[in-house]
Amino acid sequence: MADRLTGGDSSLLRRINAAVTLRALRSGNSVTLTQLVGETGLSRPTVEGVIEGLVETGLVAEVEQPREDGQPGPGRRGRPARWFRFRAEAGHILGIEIGVHDIRVILADLTGEVVGSHFKPVDETLEAEDRLSAVRTAVAEVLRKAGISRDNLWAVGIGTPGIVDREGTVQLGTAMPGWTGLDLGARLRRSFRCPVLIENDANLAAIAEHWQGAAVxxxxxxxxxxxxxxxxxxxxxxxxxxxxxxxxxxxxxxxxxxxxxxxxxxxxxxxxxxxxxxxxxxxxxxxxxxxxxxxxxxxxxxxxxxxxxxxxxxxxxxxxxxxxxxxxxxxxxxxxxxxxxxxxxxxxxxxxxxxxxLGSEVVAMGALRVALDHVEEQLFAVDPPRI
Incomplete structure:
Protein backbone atom coordinates (compact mmCIF):
# COMPACT_ATOMS: atom_id res chain seq x y z
CA MET A 1 0.00 0.00 0.00
CA ALA A 2 2.85 2.38 0.79
CA ASP A 3 4.05 2.24 -2.83
CA ARG A 4 0.65 3.55 -3.96
CA LEU A 5 1.67 6.86 -2.44
CA THR A 6 4.68 7.52 -4.65
CA GLY A 7 4.44 5.03 -7.47
CA GLY A 8 7.19 2.91 -5.96
CA ASP A 9 9.72 5.71 -5.44
CA SER A 10 11.40 5.00 -2.09
CA SER A 11 13.13 8.39 -1.82
CA LEU A 12 12.55 9.53 1.76
CA LEU A 13 12.24 13.20 0.78
CA ARG A 14 9.72 12.37 -1.92
CA ARG A 15 7.72 10.23 0.48
CA ILE A 16 7.64 13.05 3.04
CA ASN A 17 6.48 15.51 0.39
CA ALA A 18 3.84 13.09 -0.85
CA ALA A 19 2.54 12.46 2.68
CA VAL A 20 2.32 16.19 3.43
CA THR A 21 0.51 16.90 0.17
CA LEU A 22 -1.85 13.95 0.52
CA ARG A 23 -2.76 14.95 4.07
CA ALA A 24 -3.60 18.47 2.88
CA LEU A 25 -5.77 17.07 0.09
CA ARG A 26 -7.52 14.53 2.31
CA SER A 27 -8.60 17.05 4.91
CA GLY A 28 -10.87 19.10 2.65
CA ASN A 29 -12.68 19.51 -0.63
CA SER A 30 -11.18 20.22 -4.04
CA VAL A 31 -8.19 22.57 -3.90
CA THR A 32 -5.91 24.28 -6.38
CA LEU A 33 -2.18 23.84 -6.79
CA THR A 34 -1.73 27.35 -5.40
CA GLN A 35 -3.72 26.43 -2.30
CA LEU A 36 -1.69 23.25 -1.84
CA VAL A 37 1.55 25.24 -2.09
CA GLY A 38 0.28 27.54 0.65
CA GLU A 39 -0.97 24.72 2.90
CA THR A 40 2.09 22.47 2.58
CA GLY A 41 4.85 25.08 2.47
CA LEU A 42 6.40 23.21 -0.47
CA SER A 43 7.52 24.81 -3.72
CA ARG A 44 5.14 24.80 -6.67
CA PRO A 45 7.36 22.50 -8.81
CA THR A 46 7.56 20.05 -5.89
CA VAL A 47 3.78 20.03 -5.42
CA GLU A 48 3.24 19.61 -9.17
CA GLY A 49 5.58 16.61 -9.23
CA VAL A 50 3.96 15.02 -6.19
CA ILE A 51 0.44 15.57 -7.57
CA GLU A 52 1.43 13.96 -10.84
CA GLY A 53 2.59 10.85 -8.98
CA LEU A 54 -0.55 10.73 -6.81
CA VAL A 55 -2.77 11.02 -9.88
CA GLU A 56 -0.93 8.08 -11.43
CA THR A 57 -1.54 5.94 -8.34
CA GLY A 58 -5.27 6.75 -8.41
CA LEU A 59 -5.33 8.46 -5.01
CA VAL A 60 -5.86 11.93 -6.47
CA ALA A 61 -7.98 13.14 -9.39
CA GLU A 62 -7.99 16.40 -11.31
CA VAL A 63 -11.46 17.95 -11.36
CA GLU A 64 -13.22 20.76 -13.20
CA GLN A 65 -12.83 24.25 -11.87
CA PRO A 66 -15.84 25.17 -9.72
CA ARG A 67 -17.72 28.29 -10.89
CA GLU A 68 -18.23 31.25 -8.59
CA ASP A 69 -21.80 30.07 -8.02
CA GLY A 70 -20.45 26.75 -6.70
CA GLN A 71 -21.36 24.74 -9.81
CA PRO A 72 -18.81 22.89 -11.97
CA GLY A 73 -17.80 24.42 -15.26
CA PRO A 74 -15.91 27.47 -16.59
CA GLY A 75 -15.50 30.27 -14.09
CA ARG A 76 -13.78 33.63 -14.46
CA ARG A 77 -11.81 34.40 -17.60
CA GLY A 78 -8.08 33.92 -17.90
CA ARG A 79 -5.84 30.93 -17.37
CA PRO A 80 -7.88 28.46 -15.35
CA ALA A 81 -6.45 27.08 -12.13
CA ARG A 82 -6.02 23.32 -11.84
CA TRP A 83 -8.17 21.72 -9.15
CA PHE A 84 -7.57 18.39 -7.43
CA ARG A 85 -9.32 16.18 -4.89
CA PHE A 86 -8.47 13.12 -2.83
CA ARG A 87 -10.18 10.02 -4.25
CA ALA A 88 -11.71 8.54 -1.09
CA GLU A 89 -13.33 5.88 -3.28
CA ALA A 90 -9.91 4.57 -4.37
CA GLY A 91 -10.10 2.03 -1.56
CA HIS A 92 -12.44 0.82 1.16
CA ILE A 93 -12.29 -0.57 4.69
CA LEU A 94 -14.50 -2.87 6.72
CA GLY A 95 -15.46 -2.89 10.39
CA ILE A 96 -16.93 -6.19 11.58
CA GLU A 97 -18.42 -7.30 14.88
CA ILE A 98 -18.69 -11.03 15.50
CA GLY A 99 -21.19 -11.04 18.33
CA VAL A 100 -23.05 -13.63 20.34
CA HIS A 101 -26.40 -12.77 18.77
CA ASP A 102 -25.49 -11.03 15.53
CA ILE A 103 -22.91 -10.18 12.90
CA ARG A 104 -22.49 -6.53 11.94
CA VAL A 105 -20.49 -5.25 8.98
CA ILE A 106 -19.81 -1.59 8.14
CA LEU A 107 -18.18 -0.52 4.87
CA ALA A 108 -16.46 2.86 4.50
CA ASP A 109 -14.22 4.74 2.08
CA LEU A 110 -10.68 5.95 2.78
CA THR A 111 -11.92 8.91 4.83
CA GLY A 112 -14.06 6.72 7.09
CA GLU A 113 -17.31 7.82 5.44
CA VAL A 114 -19.78 4.92 5.76
CA VAL A 115 -21.08 3.72 2.39
CA GLY A 116 -22.81 0.49 3.40
CA SER A 117 -23.70 -1.82 6.27
CA HIS A 118 -25.25 -5.21 6.92
CA PHE A 119 -26.77 -6.84 9.98
CA LYS A 120 -27.26 -10.60 10.34
CA PRO A 121 -28.84 -12.19 13.45
CA VAL A 122 -27.29 -15.49 14.57
CA ASP A 123 -28.09 -18.01 17.27
CA GLU A 124 -25.98 -17.87 20.43
CA THR A 125 -25.38 -21.65 20.17
CA LEU A 126 -23.90 -21.40 16.66
CA GLU A 127 -20.65 -23.34 16.34
CA ALA A 128 -17.46 -21.51 15.41
CA GLU A 129 -17.30 -22.79 11.83
CA ASP A 130 -20.89 -21.77 11.13
CA ARG A 131 -20.35 -18.39 12.77
CA LEU A 132 -17.33 -17.71 10.55
CA SER A 133 -19.39 -18.74 7.55
CA ALA A 134 -22.04 -16.20 8.60
CA VAL A 135 -19.32 -13.53 8.73
CA ARG A 136 -18.21 -14.31 5.18
CA THR A 137 -21.81 -14.21 3.97
CA ALA A 138 -22.42 -10.84 5.64
CA VAL A 139 -19.25 -9.39 4.10
CA ALA A 140 -20.21 -10.65 0.64
CA GLU A 141 -23.66 -9.10 1.02
CA VAL A 142 -22.46 -5.63 2.03
CA LEU A 143 -19.91 -5.60 -0.80
CA ARG A 144 -22.55 -6.76 -3.30
CA LYS A 145 -25.03 -4.07 -2.26
CA ALA A 146 -22.36 -1.36 -2.49
CA GLY A 147 -20.94 -2.64 -5.77
CA ILE A 148 -17.44 -2.85 -4.27
CA SER A 149 -14.90 -5.51 -5.22
CA ARG A 150 -13.15 -7.47 -2.47
CA ASP A 151 -9.88 -6.45 -4.15
CA ASN A 152 -10.74 -2.81 -3.34
CA LEU A 153 -10.48 -3.46 0.42
CA TRP A 154 -7.40 -1.96 2.06
CA ALA A 155 -7.92 -3.12 5.65
CA VAL A 156 -10.45 -5.03 7.78
CA GLY A 157 -11.02 -4.55 11.52
CA ILE A 158 -12.82 -7.27 13.49
CA GLY A 159 -14.21 -7.23 17.03
CA THR A 160 -15.00 -10.27 19.14
CA PRO A 161 -15.77 -11.10 22.77
CA GLY A 162 -12.93 -12.65 24.75
CA ILE A 163 -9.23 -12.19 25.37
CA VAL A 164 -7.44 -11.78 22.02
CA ASP A 165 -3.68 -11.74 21.56
CA ARG A 166 -1.87 -9.52 19.08
CA GLU A 167 -1.87 -12.20 16.38
CA GLY A 168 -5.65 -12.59 16.56
CA THR A 169 -5.94 -15.82 18.52
CA VAL A 170 -8.77 -15.96 21.06
CA GLN A 171 -7.00 -17.00 24.24
CA LEU A 172 -10.26 -17.17 26.20
CA GLY A 173 -13.76 -16.76 24.82
CA THR A 174 -16.54 -18.39 26.81
CA ALA A 175 -19.48 -16.50 25.28
CA MET A 176 -19.52 -18.48 22.02
CA PRO A 177 -19.06 -22.23 21.35
CA GLY A 178 -15.63 -23.26 20.08
CA TRP A 179 -14.18 -19.79 20.48
CA THR A 180 -11.44 -20.39 23.06
CA GLY A 181 -8.19 -21.20 21.27
CA LEU A 182 -9.57 -20.21 17.85
CA ASP A 183 -6.96 -18.59 15.59
CA LEU A 184 -9.46 -16.07 14.36
CA GLY A 185 -6.85 -13.97 12.62
CA ALA A 186 -5.50 -16.83 10.51
CA ARG A 187 -8.98 -18.11 9.65
CA LEU A 188 -10.30 -14.77 8.44
CA ARG A 189 -7.13 -13.59 6.69
CA ARG A 190 -7.77 -16.36 4.17
CA SER A 191 -10.89 -14.48 3.09
CA PHE A 192 -9.17 -11.16 2.38
CA ARG A 193 -6.19 -9.89 0.41
CA CYS A 194 -5.54 -7.04 2.82
CA PRO A 195 -4.50 -6.69 6.49
CA VAL A 196 -7.00 -8.11 9.00
CA LEU A 197 -6.86 -6.69 12.54
CA ILE A 198 -8.55 -8.55 15.43
CA GLU A 199 -9.46 -6.88 18.73
CA ASN A 200 -11.59 -7.40 21.83
CA ASP A 201 -15.10 -5.92 21.55
CA ALA A 202 -14.94 -3.69 24.65
CA ASN A 203 -11.60 -2.27 23.48
CA LEU A 204 -13.15 -1.39 20.13
CA ALA A 205 -16.17 0.16 21.82
CA ALA A 206 -13.83 2.47 23.76
CA ILE A 207 -12.11 3.46 20.51
CA ALA A 208 -15.44 4.11 18.77
CA GLU A 209 -16.87 6.27 21.56
CA HIS A 210 -13.64 8.28 21.60
CA TRP A 211 -13.88 8.72 17.81
CA GLN A 212 -17.52 9.65 17.33
CA GLY A 213 -19.44 9.06 20.57
CA ALA A 214 -19.71 10.09 24.20
CA ALA A 215 -15.94 10.26 24.76
CA VAL A 216 -14.97 12.69 21.98
CA LEU A 358 -23.22 4.80 19.40
CA GLY A 359 -25.69 2.09 20.35
CA SER A 360 -25.58 -1.35 18.79
CA GLU A 361 -23.01 -0.40 16.14
CA VAL A 362 -20.34 0.68 18.63
CA VAL A 363 -18.09 -2.39 18.25
CA ALA A 364 -18.25 -2.44 14.45
CA MET A 365 -17.52 1.30 14.40
CA GLY A 366 -14.48 0.72 16.61
CA ALA A 367 -13.32 -2.01 14.25
CA LEU A 368 -13.75 0.42 11.36
CA ARG A 369 -11.62 3.02 13.18
CA VAL A 370 -8.84 0.47 13.75
CA ALA A 371 -8.88 -0.38 10.04
CA LEU A 372 -8.81 3.32 9.16
CA ASP A 373 -5.87 3.90 11.51
CA HIS A 374 -3.96 1.17 9.70
CA VAL A 375 -4.71 2.71 6.32
CA GLU A 376 -3.66 6.16 7.50
CA GLU A 377 -0.38 4.80 8.84
CA GLN A 378 0.33 3.46 5.36
CA LEU A 379 -0.91 6.52 3.47
CA PHE A 380 1.12 8.94 5.53
CA ALA A 381 4.17 6.73 6.12
CA VAL A 382 7.49 8.42 5.38
CA ASP A 383 9.96 5.69 6.30
CA PRO A 384 11.61 4.03 3.31
CA PRO A 385 10.91 0.29 2.85
CA ARG A 386 13.16 -2.02 4.83
CA ILE A 387 15.53 -4.14 2.76
Missing part, protein backbone atom coordinates in the same frame (compact mmCIF):
# COMPACT_ATOMS: atom_id res chain seq x y z
CA UNK A 217 -12.31 15.01 23.39
CA UNK A 218 -11.59 12.83 26.45
CA UNK A 219 -8.28 10.98 26.16
CA UNK A 220 -8.44 9.05 29.45
CA UNK A 221 -11.52 6.87 29.14
CA UNK A 222 -12.91 3.61 30.45
CA UNK A 223 -15.68 1.96 28.44
CA UNK A 224 -17.65 -0.67 30.38
CA UNK A 225 -19.53 -3.40 28.53
CA UNK A 226 -22.05 -3.77 31.32
CA UNK A 227 -23.16 -7.37 31.05
CA UNK A 228 -23.59 -9.82 33.90
CA UNK A 229 -19.94 -10.65 33.35
CA UNK A 230 -18.70 -7.17 32.38
CA UNK A 231 -15.65 -6.29 30.39
CA UNK A 232 -13.97 -2.95 29.82
CA UNK A 233 -11.73 -1.17 27.37
CA UNK A 234 -9.44 1.67 28.44
CA UNK A 235 -7.76 4.54 26.65
CA UNK A 236 -4.80 6.23 28.32
CA UNK A 237 -3.66 9.49 26.70
CA UNK A 238 -5.87 8.58 23.76
CA UNK A 239 -4.21 5.21 23.18
CA UNK A 240 -5.72 1.80 23.78
CA UNK A 241 -4.34 -0.06 26.80
CA UNK A 242 -4.45 -3.78 26.00
CA UNK A 243 -2.11 -5.09 28.68
CA UNK A 244 0.74 -7.53 28.07
CA UNK A 245 -1.48 -10.38 26.92
CA UNK A 246 -4.61 -8.50 25.87
CA UNK A 247 -6.49 -9.20 29.12
CA UNK A 248 -6.65 -5.64 30.49
CA UNK A 249 -10.16 -4.67 31.59
CA UNK A 250 -11.56 -8.16 32.21
CA UNK A 251 -13.35 -7.02 35.35
CA UNK A 252 -15.92 -9.80 34.99
CA UNK A 253 -13.42 -12.13 36.65
CA UNK A 254 -13.25 -10.13 39.89
CA UNK A 255 -15.97 -12.18 41.57
CA UNK A 256 -13.64 -15.19 41.48
CA UNK A 257 -11.37 -13.51 44.03
CA UNK A 258 -13.99 -13.63 46.75
CA UNK A 259 -16.08 -16.53 45.47
CA UNK A 260 -19.10 -14.24 45.40
CA UNK A 261 -22.40 -14.85 43.64
CA UNK A 262 -21.86 -16.08 40.09
CA UNK A 263 -22.90 -13.98 37.07
CA UNK A 264 -25.74 -16.42 36.35
CA UNK A 265 -27.38 -15.61 39.71
CA UNK A 266 -26.55 -11.91 39.81
CA UNK A 267 -29.85 -10.68 38.34
CA UNK A 268 -31.90 -13.77 39.10
CA UNK A 269 -35.25 -13.05 40.75
CA UNK A 270 -36.30 -16.71 41.11
CA UNK A 271 -33.29 -18.36 42.73
CA UNK A 272 -32.60 -20.15 39.46
CA UNK A 273 -29.63 -19.24 37.26
CA UNK A 274 -30.31 -16.53 34.67
CA UNK A 275 -28.53 -17.04 31.36
CA UNK A 276 -26.21 -14.00 30.99
CA UNK A 277 -26.74 -14.17 27.23
CA UNK A 278 -30.53 -13.98 27.49
CA UNK A 279 -30.83 -10.24 26.86
CA UNK A 280 -34.63 -10.27 26.93
CA UNK A 281 -34.67 -11.84 30.42
CA UNK A 282 -32.05 -9.38 31.66
CA UNK A 283 -33.99 -6.42 30.23
CA UNK A 284 -37.14 -7.68 31.99
CA UNK A 285 -35.43 -7.67 35.40
CA UNK A 286 -34.05 -4.17 34.82
CA UNK A 287 -37.51 -2.94 33.81
CA UNK A 288 -39.17 -4.50 36.85
CA UNK A 289 -36.58 -2.85 39.11
CA UNK A 290 -37.33 0.56 37.59
CA UNK A 291 -41.04 -0.09 38.14
CA UNK A 292 -40.44 -0.76 41.83
CA UNK A 293 -40.61 -4.56 42.04
CA UNK A 294 -38.90 -5.37 45.36
CA UNK A 295 -37.33 -8.68 44.30
CA UNK A 296 -36.01 -7.12 41.09
CA UNK A 297 -34.66 -4.14 43.06
CA UNK A 298 -32.64 -6.50 45.26
CA UNK A 299 -31.27 -8.19 42.14
CA UNK A 300 -30.46 -4.80 40.62
CA UNK A 301 -28.62 -3.82 43.79
CA UNK A 302 -26.46 -6.96 43.51
CA UNK A 303 -25.74 -6.07 39.90
CA UNK A 304 -24.79 -2.49 40.75
CA UNK A 305 -22.56 -3.59 43.63
CA UNK A 306 -20.67 -5.93 41.34
CA UNK A 307 -20.43 -3.35 38.59
CA UNK A 308 -19.12 -0.69 40.96
CA UNK A 309 -16.45 -3.06 42.28
CA UNK A 310 -15.11 -3.62 38.78
CA UNK A 311 -15.37 -0.04 37.60
CA UNK A 312 -13.88 1.33 40.83
CA UNK A 313 -10.87 -0.96 40.42
CA UNK A 314 -10.22 0.49 36.97
CA UNK A 315 -10.86 4.05 38.11
CA UNK A 316 -8.38 3.71 40.97
CA UNK A 317 -5.76 2.23 38.65
CA UNK A 318 -6.19 4.57 35.68
CA UNK A 319 -7.89 7.72 37.04
CA UNK A 320 -9.92 8.31 33.85
CA UNK A 321 -11.69 11.52 33.08
CA UNK A 322 -14.75 9.62 31.84
CA UNK A 323 -16.45 6.25 32.28
CA UNK A 324 -18.79 5.31 29.43
CA UNK A 325 -21.41 2.65 30.13
CA UNK A 326 -22.72 0.51 27.27
CA UNK A 327 -23.64 -3.06 26.48
CA UNK A 328 -27.32 -3.73 26.98
CA UNK A 329 -29.77 -2.03 24.67
CA UNK A 330 -32.35 -1.54 27.43
CA UNK A 331 -32.23 -0.56 31.08
CA UNK A 332 -28.81 1.05 31.35
CA UNK A 333 -30.14 4.60 31.68
CA UNK A 334 -31.37 3.70 35.17
CA UNK A 335 -27.89 2.58 36.17
CA UNK A 336 -26.06 5.87 35.64
CA UNK A 337 -27.08 7.88 38.69
CA UNK A 338 -26.62 5.07 41.26
CA UNK A 339 -23.30 4.25 39.63
CA UNK A 340 -22.15 7.87 39.92
CA UNK A 341 -23.11 7.97 43.59
CA UNK A 342 -21.36 4.72 44.49
CA UNK A 343 -18.22 5.53 42.52
CA UNK A 344 -17.96 8.77 44.48
CA UNK A 345 -17.91 6.69 47.67
CA UNK A 346 -15.28 4.15 46.54
CA UNK A 347 -12.84 6.25 44.50
CA UNK A 348 -10.47 9.07 45.37
CA UNK A 349 -11.65 11.22 42.47
CA UNK A 350 -14.98 10.33 40.93
CA UNK A 351 -14.92 10.42 37.10
CA UNK A 352 -17.67 11.65 34.83
CA UNK A 353 -20.10 8.86 33.91
CA UNK A 354 -22.03 8.82 30.63
CA UNK A 355 -24.15 6.45 28.60
CA UNK A 356 -22.65 5.17 25.33
CA UNK A 357 -23.79 7.20 22.32
Missing amino acids: GADDVVFVMAGLSPGAGSLINGRLHRGYGGAAGEIGALHLLGQEVTPERLLSTTGKPLNPLDEAAVARVLRLAREGDEVAKVAMDRFLTRLVQGVAALVLAIDPRLVVIGGWAAGLDGVLEPLRERLAQFTLRAPEVALAA
